[in-house]
Amino acid sequence: MYPMEILYSKTILAFLKKVKGLAQEILTEEMSLPVGRSRFHIGALSYPLHFTVFDHPSKLGYFQHDLYEIGINKLFLLEEEETIKDLLRHELAHYMTFIEHGPDVSPHGKEFREICKKYGWSTEVARAQVSIEKAVKNKQIVDKVRKLLSLATSPEPKEAEAATLKAQELLAKYNVKFHEEDDPIHLLRVLQKKRGSAKLQAIASILRLFFVYPIFNHGKGVLYLEILGDPLNIEVAEYVAHFLDHHFELLWKEAKKEEPRLKGTVAKNSFFRGIAEGYEKKGLPTSRTLIQIEKSLAAIYPQITSRKVSYHHSEAAAKKGREKGKGLKIREGLRQKKQQLAINIKNC
Structure with a gap:
């Protein structure tokens, strides 16, 4: 079984802040649930909003009920907001299925599908997939940005300037905040x-x-x-x-x-x-x-x-x-x- 490592870095923490904001939008605007700074409410009960980023070759997301935790594959770091939202809708549907039915129902059974239907979410939400080609491209872009940021510290002024500008161009294109010297904690x-x-x-x-x-x-x-x-x-x-x-x-x-x-x-x-x-x-x-x-x-x-x-x-x-x-x-x-x-x- 491939180990699923959770990752943290300045870049990832900034991404998680964005993810939390998107989840709060979904909860308030699409699910009509009251949301606080770190919890959402259903009746008299409240539930945590806790997110992680993880590394895995095939698993795109998860909801772990014993920790009330939603995980997002690091490949989504460069995805557009709507794609990230679809993954969050998918995992929030798992969260709501757990709240309403407990942990022992089929992961994508009728209870899960009814939750998706209740909030008007499409079949794409139920699948929440990203193509392998796109995943590979995302990884290549991240690796390229890391190399450019490394070159940006070059003692050659022209090389450093060109690398900095190219890195900034990529980061702006994908709306990602990337920090130098940002090796992730596993x-x-x-x-x-x-x-x-x-x-x-x-x-x-x-x-x-x-x-x-x-x-x-x-x-x-x-x-x-x-x-x-x-x-x-x-x-x-x-x-x-x-x-x-x-x-x-x-x-x-x-x-x-x-x-x-x-x-x-x-x-x-x-x-x-x-x-x-x-x-x-x-x-x-x-x-x-x-x-x-x-x-x-x-x-x-x-x-x-x-x-x-x-x-x-x-x-x-x-x-x-x-x-x-x-x-x-x-x-x-x-x-x-x-x-x-x-x-x-x-x-x-």
């Missing part, structure tokens, strides 16, 4: 659980050593461990997260055989925290990329919060965990790296 949801745990916290702490920034994203009845970073570090950290999710349980079984007195939830949780503490003794290198991510968090997660959690502690179990953590090896060849602080956010 976001990937690596673990999905029903609730938080000491084990998940410990895994997040270890992932900091792999130059990704872990975030706990709370949805409706679900918790995602998300990681932000560059593509290579994301790929490594995704493997590490799944490896640790399984390996922590094996280490706990091993520890109980060695120390039969270790029993119960408090001991198990303390052991997991100890593993992270022991592994982190290997060192926490710094990263300019992670500092940049930290500065962008408020824009990426508007409802970001942080909190301290109190818990019961078993020093004997934690000590055993630290011992196991110091000896923990995550397959040779994986480079050791770092991160900052795991944070909780809530979108629903």
Whole structure:
């Protein structure tokens, strides 16, 4: 299965602001629903307006009900407003289908079609497709703009001026705000659980050593461990997260055989925290990329919060965990790296 990475950059955040405005227009003018700054209202209830841009070779958009999230493929960055609106109408139809019928109906079944018909949306909205040829062309244009902006910093005045003018011409043509030095931050949801745990916290702490920034994203009845970073570090950290999710349980079984007195939830949780503490003794290198991510968090997660959690502690179990953590090896060849602080956010 091709991983769906969510992307953030100054250019993408500007695009998301535009997308939010277009969605608000649809909700008010076509659906006759009251809309606030970040929510829309149906009767006495209100629902979030949360959008992301993602990278995927075939999926154009999605509505994820547990996070109340609408995703838009990055290919739409250069599309005309009406094409973007058609995709938003399609995903808002999924949103309304979920509100009225729950998550267990057919994605494009009669309930979905009735929603589209209710608001007078055409068959193009129900399909919400972009041709492969157009998608490829859009990517080529983005790549060309990036190259031109790079040439715009050339020490040769004539070359820099010509590249700047050509880039400005393309940006004006497609009505896109493009920022220099705008490499996107990649976001990937690596673990999905029903609730938080000491084990998940410990895994997040270890992932900091792999130059990704872990975030706990709370949805409706679900918790995602998300990681932000560059593509290579994301790929490594995704493997590490799944490896640790399984390996922590094996280490706990091993520890109980060695120390039969270790029993119960408090001991198990303390052991997991100890593993992270022991592994982190290997060192926490710094990263300019992670500092940049930290500065962008408020824009990426508007409802970001942080909190301290109190818990019961078993020093004997934690000590055993630290011992196991110091000896923990995550397959040779994986480079050791770092991160900052795991944070909780809530979108629903």
